[in-house]
Amino acid sequence: MKPTVIDHIGIAVRSIDEALKFWEEGLGIRCTAREEVAEQKVITAFLPVKDTEVELLEPTSDESPVAKFIEKKGEGIHHIAIRVDDLEAALAELKAKGVRLIDETPRYGAGGAKIAFVHPKSTGGILLELSERG
Ligand SMILES: C[C@@H](C(=O)O)C(=O)SCCNC(=O)CCNC(=O)[C@H](O)C(C)(C)COP(=O)(O)OP(=O)(O)OC[C@H]1O[C@@H](n2cnc3c(N)ncnc32)[C@H](O)[C@@H]1OP(=O)(O)O
Numbered sequence: 001m002k003p004t005v006i007d008h009i010g011i012a013v014r015s016i017d018e019a020l021k022f023w024e025e026g027l028g029i030r031c032t033a034r035e036e037v038a039e040q041k042v043i044t045a046f047l048p049v050k051d052t053e054v055e056l057l058e059p060t061s062d063e064s065p066v067a068k069f070i071e072k073k074g075e076g077i078h079h080i081a082i083r084v085d086d087l088e089a090a091l092a093e094l095k096a097k098g099v100r101l102i103d104e105t106p107r108y109g110a111g112g113a114k115i116a117f118v119h120p121k122s123t124g125g126i127l128l129e130l131s132e133r134g
């Protein structure tokens with residue numbers, strides 16, 4: 001497995017429009033892409049900061065993992081995504097090491113990236129996303 005960069009940091013928000021007031025007007029970090037990812041029941045907004053991006057996540061339903069997170073913990077950092085060059089190989093390697101995977105096979109995330117989540121119980125308490133971009 002070759003982790004290359006922190007791809008993005010996912011932040012759970014109730015409203016992307018509200019959150020952007022701070023990120024864009026306050027910090028001057030521009031949103032360059034907004035996309036609904038229906039499978040994850042979220043709308044995403046991406047704000048690049050050099051090689052990494054901030055990903056704002058707004059739930060589209062009460063069943064969204066992000067809605068459940070906000071209900072339990074409030075708004076805040078939801079996950080960290082690390083980019084790998086071969087997601088299938090990374091998942092096989094982690095599985096062989098006994099790491100608890102949420103997704104054993106890749107799903108599709110924002111921007112067409114292949115993604116898979118690793119359970120917080122195996123990572124020391126953070127939700128980890130692995131991401132492969134073409
Ligand atoms: C669009 C895409 C992209 O980037 O392209 C995305 O990011 S989509 C981003 C949204 N999609 C996802 O998050 C999909 C993967 N997430 C999931 O499958 C779920 O949210 C789980 C992470 C499995 C949590 O599920 P659920 O809320 O049902 O379980 P739970 O509340 O019983 O939590 C089990 C334990 O994990 C902890 N836990 C739950 N969510 C956590 C989080 N985000 N960060 C750190 N710990 C977390 C809880 O505190 C609990 O610990 P204790 O037992 O110690 O109390």
Ligand SMILES: [Co+2]
Nearest residue numbers: 010055081129
């Ligand atoms: Co993400």
